[in-house]
Amino acid sequence: MKMMKNMRKEPLNDTQLLMSITIGIFIVMYLAAIVFLGGGFLHAQQIFDMLNDNASLIIVSCALTIVMIGGGIDISVGAVTSLVVMSCVLYLNSGGNIIVSILLAIGIGLGFGLVHGFLISYLEIQPFIVTLAGMFFARGMTTILSVNPQKVDHEAFAKLRDMKIEIPFLGYTAKNGNFVPARMELGVVVALVCLIFIFVLLKYIRLGRNFYAMGGNQQSALMLGINVKRTRFLSYILSGLLSGISGYVFMMHTGAGNATNAAGMEMNAIASSIIGGTLLTGGVGNVIGTFFGTLTLTTIKKIVVSSGLNDPWWQSITTGGMLCFFIMLQSVVLGKRAKKKNS
Amino acid sequence: MKKNKRSFGGLGQLTIPVIALALLILFNLVRDLIFIYYLKVPNYVSFFSIELTKNNMENMVLAGNLISIINGASELAILAMGMTLVTAACGGQDISVGAAAAIAGSVFVKVLKSSSSITGVTVAIAFVCACIVAMLFSSFNGTLVAIFKIQPMIATLILYTCGRSIAYWINGGATPTVDSPLITAIGGFIPGIPVPTPVLIVIAVALLFKLIFKFTSLELFTQSVGINGSAARLNGINSTFIKLLSFIILGVCVAFSGSIGVSRLGLINHETLLIDIEMDTILAVAIGGNSLGGGKFKIGGSIIGAYVIQMLTITLYAMKVSSTDVKAYKAIVIILLVVIGSPVVKAKFEKLMSNIRRSGQSISMKGAQ
Numbered sequence: 001m002k003m004m005k006n007m008r009k010e011p012l013n014d015t016q017l018l019m020s021i022t023i024g025i026f027i028v029m030y031l032a033a034i035v036f037l038g039g040g041f042l043h044a045q046q047i048f049d050m051l052n053d054n055a056s057l058i059i060v061s062c063a064l065t066i067v068m069i070g071g072g073i074d075i076s077v078g079a080v081t082s083l084v085v086m087s088c089v090l091y092l093n094s095g096g097n098i099i100v101s102i103l104l105a106i107g108i109g110l111g112f113g114l115v116h117g118f119l120i121s122y123l124e125i126q127p128f129i130v131t132l133a134g135m136f137f138a139r140g141m142t143t144i145l146s147v148n149p150q151k152v153d154h155e156a157f158a159k160l161r162d163m164k165i166e167i168p169f170l171g172y173t174a175k176n177g178n179f180v181p182a183r184m185e186l187g188v189v190v191a192l193v194c195l196i197f198i199f200v201l202l203k204y205i206r207l208g209r210n211f212y213a214m215g216g217n218q219q220s221a222l223m224l225g226i227n228v229k230r231t232r233f234l235s236y237i238l239s240g241l242l243s244g245i246s247g248y249v250f251m252m253h254t255g256a257g258n259a260t261n262a263a264g265m266e267m268n269a270i271a272s273s274i275i276g277g278t279l280l281t282g283g284v285g286n287v288i289g290t291f292f293g294t295l296t297l298t299t300i301k302k303i304v305v306s307s308g309l310n311d312p313w314w315q316s317i318t319t320g321g322m323l324c325f326f327i328m329l330q331s332v333v334l335g336k337r338a339k340k341k342n343s
Numbered sequence: 344m345k346k347n348k349r350s351f352g353g354l355g356q357l358t359i360p361v362i363a364l365a366l367l368i369l370f371n372l373v374r375d376l377i378f379i380y381y382l383k384v385p386n387y388v389s390f391f392s393i394e395l396t397k398n399n400m401e402n403m404v405l406a407g408n409l410i411s412i413i414n415g416a417s418e419l420a421i422l423a424m425g426m427t428l429v430t431a432a433c434g435g436q437d438i439s440v441g442a443a444a445a446i447a448g449s450v451f452v453k454v455l456k457s458s459s460s461i462t463g464v465t466v467a468i469a470f471v472c473a474c475i476v477a478m479l480f481s482s483f484n485g486t487l488v489a490i491f492k493i494q495p496m497i498a499t500l501i502l503y504t505c506g507r508s509i510a511y512w513i514n515g516g517a518t519p520t521v522d523s524p525l526i527t528a529i530g531g532f533i534p535g536i537p538v539p540t541p542v543l544i545v546i547a548v549a550l551l552f553k554l555i556f557k558f559t560s561l562e563l564f565t566q567s568v569g570i571n572g573s574a575a576r577l578n579g580i581n582s583t584f585i586k587l588l589s590f591i592i593l594g595v596c597v598a599f600s601g602s603i604g605v606s607r608l609g610l611i612n613h614e615t616l617l618i619d620i621e622m623d624t625i626l627a628v629a630i631g632g633n634s635l636g637g638g639k640f641k642i643g644g645s646i647i648g649a650y651v652i653q654m655l656t657i658t659l660y661a662m663k664v665s666s667t668d669v670k671a672y673k674a675i676v677i678i679l680l681v682v683i684g685s686p687v688v689k690a691k692f693e694k695l696m697s698n699i700r701r702s703g704q705s706i707s708m709k710g711a712q
Contacts, residue, residue, distance in 0.1 A: 133674040140671025313508030320505030
C-alpha cells in the first residue's frame with residue numbers, strides 16, 4: 001500500500017514510460033488480432049507457441065538489453081548461439097553426456113564474453129568492431145566444424161528435448177473432440193528464469209544499478225566511485241553467458257545444428273530491445289519491456305501469416321514498418337518530455 | 344603529439360591501415376620466397392605476379408592476384424568513402440548500405456529491361472534512376488537521424504530489415520539478367536583498356552570527393568558537426584543539413600556500388616547482391632583509423648582499409664581456405680589490428696619505447712664516463 005502511494009507520487013521515468021507504451025501496443029495488437037482474425041489467437045496455446053519458438057530469442061534480447069543499457073552493443077550473440085548449437089550437437093553425437101554439453105555451451109559463451117569484455121573495457125576498442133569480429137569468428141568456426149546440417153542422435157538428449165510441461169486448465173477442445181492441454185517447452189522455463197534473474201539484477205542489485213549509471217553518463221558514474229571498466233567487463237561477460245544458454249535452448253528446440261542457424265538473430269534481438277524501450281545511447285531500458293518487445297515482433301509476424309500474406313517479403317516489410325513506427329514514437333515522446341523538463 | 348609522430352613514422356591517422364597493408368604484403372612475400380626457394384614448388388605462381396592475358400572477349404587485360412584485389416574491393420571502397428562521411432558527421436554507421444545497394448541495383452536493372460535496346464543513354468538514365476531512388480532511401484535514413492535525432496544504427500535498422508524485400512518487390516520476385524556488351528564493359532573491361540572498369544570508377548569517385556573537399560568547406564563542416572554538434576550550430580553551421588547531406592552522398596555511393604555489382608554479374612539477385620557488405624564497410628572505416636564515434640576523418644584511410652580487407656580475403660583464398668571459413672581467420676586478423684591500434688596498447692608501447700631509449704641513454708652516458 002505504501003509503495004503504491006509512493007509510485008503514484010512520482011511521475012513515470014523514461015524507462016517505465018517506454019515500457020508501458022510497448023505493453024499497451026502489444027495488448028491492443030493482440031486484441032485486434034482476436035477480433036479480426038479470431039480463431040487461433042483465442043487459444044492460450046498461441047502464446048505458448050510464440051514462447052516455444054522464441055525462447056532463445058528472448059534470452060538473447062535480454063543479453064542485448066543489458067549491454068545496451070550499459071551504453072554498448074553486442075552483435076555477436078546470434079553467431080555465438082549458432083556456434084554453441086553446432087559444437088554441442090557434434091559433442092553429443094560423439095557420445096558425450098548432457099551435463100558436460102551444458103557446461104560446454106556455457107563455457108563457449110563465457111569465453112566469448114571474456115574476450116569481448118577484456119578488449120572493450122580494458123583495451124578501449126570500439127564495441128561494434130570487437131563484437132563484429134566475434135561474430136565473424138563464431139560464424140567461421142561454425143562452418144569449420146561442419147558445413148552440413150547435423151541432427152542430434154542421443155537418447156538422453158531426446159528425452160530432454162521432448163520433455164514438455166503440460167498445463168491442463170489452459171487447454172482447449174480440438175475440433176475432433178479431443179482435449180489438448182497447453183504445452184510449454186523446457187526452454188521457455190529457462191528463458192523465464194533468465195528473464196526474472198536479469199529483472200532482479202537490474203532492479204535490486206548494485207551491479208545492475210551500476211549498468212544504468214554507466215550507460216547514462218560514464219563520467220558521472222566514474223565520479224560516483226563506480227569501477228566503470230569492471231562494470232563494462234561484467235556486462236559483456238553476462239551477455240556472452242546468456243548467448244551460451246540461448247544456444248542450448250535453441251538446440252533443445254530444433255534438435256539439430258546448421259551453419260545458418262540463428263541467422264539475423266542479432267538484428268531481431270536489437271529490434272526487440274528497441275521496441276521494448278531500450279535506447280542504444282544507454283541508461284534507459286528494462287527487460288520486461290524487452291520481453292514484450294519480442295512478443296510484439298512475433299505477433300506481427302503471426303498476424304501477417306494468418307491474414308494470408310504468405311510471401312516472405314511481407315513479414316520483413318511489416319516488421320520494418322513497425323520498427324519505424326516505434327522508433328519515431330519513442331523519439332517524439334522523449335523529445336516532448338525533454339522540452340517539458342527544460343521549460 | 345610530437346612524440347606520437349616520432350615513434351609511428353609521422354603517418355598520424357594512416358598508421359594503422361598502412362602498417363596492416365605492409366604486414367600483409369610482407370606475409371605474402373615471405374610465403375612466396377618459402378615456396379620458390381625453400382620448397383622449390385614447380386610452376387608456382389607468385390602472389391604478386393601480374394600478367395597480360397587475352398580474355399574471352401579477345402581484349403588484352405591485366406590478370407593476377409593484385410588486380411583481383413583492386414578490382415574486387417571496388418564496391419567496398421566506394422561505400423567506405425560515403426560511410427566515412429556519415430560516420431564523421433553523425434557518430435554512427437549506416438547498416439542498410441547492402442540492402443540499399445540491392446534496391447539501387449534492382450532499379451538499375453528494371454530501367455534497363457524496360458527499354459528496347461541498351462545504349463549508352465539508357466545506361467546513363469538507368470544509373471540516374473538508381474541514384475535518385477538510393478538518394479530517396481538514404482534521405483529517409485538521414486531524416487530519421489538528423490531531424491528525429493535517432494541513433495544512426497537504429498534508424499537504418501528499419502531499411503536493413505525490409506530493404507531486400509523491397510528489392511524483391513521491384514522486380515516482381517524474379518532475378519532478371521541483362522545481356523549487353525555495354526554492361527559487361529562496366530562490370531569487366533572496356534575494350535582496349537587493360538585496367539578493370541570498376542577500378543576506374545573508384546578513381547573517378549575518389550577524385551570527385553577530392554574536388555568537393557577542395558572547393559567547398561564540407562570537410563571542415565562535417566568534422567565540426569561530428570566533434571560537437573551544438574557548438575557547430577552555435578557557430579552558424581546547419582548541423583541538421585550537414586547530417587542529411589552526408590546520408591545523401593552515401594546514397595550516391597550506394598547507387599554506384601549497386602550498379603557495379605549488378606554489371607559484374609549481369610544479373611540482379613536481391614538476396615545475394617553485396618550481402619554482408621555493411622559490416623565490411625564499417626570495418627574498412629575503422630581500419631582506416633577513423634573514430635566510429637564521429638569527428639575527424641580521412642577518406643584515404645577508409646579506401647586503404649577497404650583494400651586491406653580484400654587483400655586479406657584474397658590472401659586467405661590463395662592459401663586454399665574455403666570461402667565459408669574465411670570469416671574465422673579474418674576475425675583473428677581484425678582483432679590483432681584493432682589491438683595494435685587501441686589507445687591503451689599504443690600508450691603502453693610508447694612508455695616501453697621511452698624506457699628503452701632512456702636506459703640506452705644512461706648506458707651510453709656510463710660508457711662516456
